[in-house]
Amino acid sequence: MEKLINDFSFGLFFWQALILVxxxxxLAKFAWKPILIALAAREEGISNAIASAELARKEMATLKAENETILNQARAERDAIMKEAREIKEKMIADAKAEAQAQADKIAEAAKASIAAEKNAAMAExxxxxxxxxxxxxxxxxxxxxxNKEAQNGLVEKMLDEVKLN
Structure with a gap:
């Protein structure tokens, strides 16, 4: 340190100070303004990116809520369609059973009529x-x-007796 103090030169100090100024x-005239402008732009870009990210996050939350709503509506529609399909199936089964029962009753009635007709025909025969x-x-x-002549007379008399009794 002593060497620095002993070797100190005002001329060299002056020129170094002048070069520094x-x-x-x-730097202030040509570099700092662009650097400060670049830093401000960078800061603004980061702020915009953060705002965009926040906006995207909000939009994603909104889309998620809308998707959930649509999904719930689709589920409700699916359930309604399934219920309607079950009701239609049950109605078709009931209709088919009723039609089958009616056909069976009709066939049974036809068979009964046929049997009665055949019975009457058999009885008549x-x-x-x-x-x-x-x-x-x-x-x-x-x-x-x-x-036999005597048997004829006896039969005629017997018939006449029966006719008088009635």
Whole structure:
């Protein structure tokens, strides 16, 4: 340190001080303004980026809320459609059952009518056969009884007695 004090020169100090002032003047005139402008622009850019990020975050929150609302509406619509489809399915099944029951009843009624008609036809045929057999039997009996003259008279008297009783 002593060496610095001993070797101190006012001329050198003057020129160094003058160069320093010139450098500061030149820097202030040509460099600091652009540097300060660049720093201000950078600061403004950062502020804008932060504002844009905040705006984007708010928009994302809004979009998320809208998406949630749309999703809830879609779920509600899906549930309504599913409920309507179930009701239509149940109605179709009920209609099909009712139609099948009506067809079954109609077929049963037709079968009953057919059975009754066949029964009546069978009874009529049976009555015809029974009456034919009865006539045939009566004819044979009458031939056997009427071949004898006394038997004929007895039969006529018996019939007359029966007619008077009624």
């Amino acid at each position: 010139i450098i500061i003047f030149l 049976l009555k015809g056969q029974v009456s034919a057999l009865s006539v045939e039997i009566a004819e044979k009996l009458l031939k056997a009884e009427l071949s």
